[in-house]
Amino acid sequence: MVDAPRLFEQGLIRSRLQRAIRQGAEDFLLARASADLSDRLTAVLRQFPTVLDFATPGPHATQALAASGRAETIIRAAPVPEALGQGNFHALVSDIGLLPFGPATLDAVISLLALQTVDDLPGLLLQIRRSLRPDGMFLACLMGGASLTELRQSLLQAESEMEGGISPRVAPFADISDLGGLLQRAGFALPVSDTDRFTVRYANPLGLMHDLRRMGATNALIERRKNPMRRATLLRALEIYAERFSDPDGRVRATFEFVWISGWAPHESQQKPLKPGSAAKRLADALGVAEHPTGETPTGQK
Numbered sequence: 001m002v003d004a005p006r007l008f009e010q011g012l013i014r015s016r017l018q019r020a021i022r023q024g025a026e027d028f029l030l031a032r033a034s035a036d037l038s039d040r041l042t043a044v045l046r047q048f049p050t051v052l053d054f055a056t057p058g059p060h061a062t063q064a065l066a067a068s069g070r071a072e073t074i075i076r077a078a079p080v081p082e083a084l085g086q087g088n089f090h091a092l093v094s095d096i097g098l099l100p101f102g103p104a105t106l107d108a109v110i111s112l113l114a115l116q117t118v119d120d121l122p123g124l125l126l127q128i129r130r131s132l133r134p135d136g137m138f139l140a141c142l143m144g145g146a147s148l149t150e151l152r153q154s155l156l157q158a159e160s161e162m163e164g165g166i167s168p169r170v171a172p173f174a175d176i177s178d179l180g181g182l183l184q185r186a187g188f189a190l191p192v193s194d195t196d197r198f199t200v201r202y203a204n205p206l207g208l209m210h211d212l213r214r215m216g217a218t219n220a221l222i223e224r225r226k227n228p229m230r231r232a233t234l235l236r237a238l239e240i241y242a243e244r245f246s247d248p249d250g251r252v253r254a255t256f257e258f259v260w261i262s263g264w265a266p267h268e269s270q271q272k273p274l275k276p277g278s279a280a281k282r283l284a285d286a287l288g289v290a291e292h293p294t295g296e297t298p299t300g301q302k
Contacts, residue, residue: 005119006119006222007119007221007222008117008119008220008221008222009220009221009222010095010096010097010117010119010220012220013079013096013117013216013220014079014080016213016216016217016218016220017057017079017080017082017083017216018080018082018216019216020213020214020215020216021080021082021083021216022082023214024214025057025058025214025215025216026211026214026215027058027060027215028200028211029113029215029256030056030057030058030060030112030113031060032198032258033060033061033112033113033141033258034060034061034063034064034112035064036141036196036258036260037061037064037065037110037112037139037141038064038067038068040139040260041064041065041068041070042068044070044137046070047070047071047072048070048071048072048107048108048136048137049072049073049107050071050072050073050075050105050106050107050108051065051070051071051072051073051074051075051106051107051108051109051110052074052075052077052101052106052108052109052110052131053065053074053075053076053077053089053110053111054077054094054099054109054110054111054114054128055077055078055079055094055096055111055114055115056078056083056110056111056112056113056114057078057079057083057112057113057114057215057216058083058085059076059083059084059085059086059087060112061110061111061112062074062076062085062087062089063085063087065110066087066088066089071108073090074087074088074089074090075089075090075092075106076089076090076091076092077092077093077094077100078091078092078093078094079093079094079095079096079114080093081093096114096115096117096118096124097118097119097120097123097124098127099124099127099128099131101131102131103130103131104130104131104132104133104134104136104265105131105133106131106132106133106136107132107133107136107137108132108136108137108138108139109128109131109132109136109137109138109139109140110139110140111139111140111141112140112141113141113142113143113258114142115140115142116142116143116173116174117220121174121182122182122185122186125138125182125183125185125186125188126186126187128186129186129187129188129263129265132264132265133265134265134266134267135264135265135267135269135270136264136265137262137263137264137265138188138261138262138263138264138265139260139261139262140260140261140262141258141259141260142173142174142179142258142259142261143173143174143256143257143258143259144173144174144175144176144195144197144257144258144259145173145174145175145176145257145259146173146197146255146256146257147173147255147256147257148173148254148255148256149255150241150244150245150252150253150254150255151205151208151209151241151254153240153244154205154237154238154240154241154244154245155237157237157240158233158234158236158237158239158240159229159233159237161236162230162232162233162236163230163233173257174259175259176193176194176195176259179193179259179261180193180261183261183263186263187266188263188264188265188266189263189264189265189266189267189270190263190264190270191261191262191263192261192262192263193259193260193261193262194259194260195257195258195259195260196257196258196260197255197256197257197258198255198256198257199253199254199255199256200253200254200256201247201251201252201253201254202251202252202254203250203251203252204238204242204252205237205238205241205242205252206238208252208254
């Protein structure tokens, strides 16, 4: 078996998250995702005996689960002890790339804004599916590909102008079509994915960069340029950002995108697609139109 390539410095991600929590983490993205999670749990009309909150970088998902009344026992697995928080749950510090549970031991797995930094996401999704009991639910929110597009464009243009080349300064994010395919490959039934794109405004681009540091969300790509950005390049990036992405009042825009994915461990009770030719009613009857054999042109049409 070939190991998946390493994309992120996981130790650096953990240390930056620890620093952000110690200094007072900015959590408005987690709060938004948590509110959306609460709404989604309301629509699930069932109880889950054992639920895992996996790798969420704050206690927000666990709090939403507890408030929903859908989870009887909650296990909170966080990448660093500082992120665990307090509450009525079983705490576990765990590597984000490894799910420390045996087959068919969980009834639901939830994760908010964490899985976009997994080196081997297909492998992790397979671990999650195997850990679920039949008809168990997986629900996660990841940062989507449109996130921070303004910052990425500004940094790339500035680096190209000032240094004659570019390096990955902002990590790439997941694409919704790719994630849907990964759910199917991992063996999930009834896979669903959707997006939530929104804009946050700042007085200047430095405010955005400050918030990213307070989230522990700065660049941890292995292939990133290790030396700090030159001051002249940074100033040019800030100038480009303000020129291209500011509103009439002078404030600048920052795009964020959440991609929500969900799936279920297969179970015989789940809905199955009908076999071809097994429909009980013709489509033409349902639409109230006349049916024409293939190749026949309806009267009055060319």
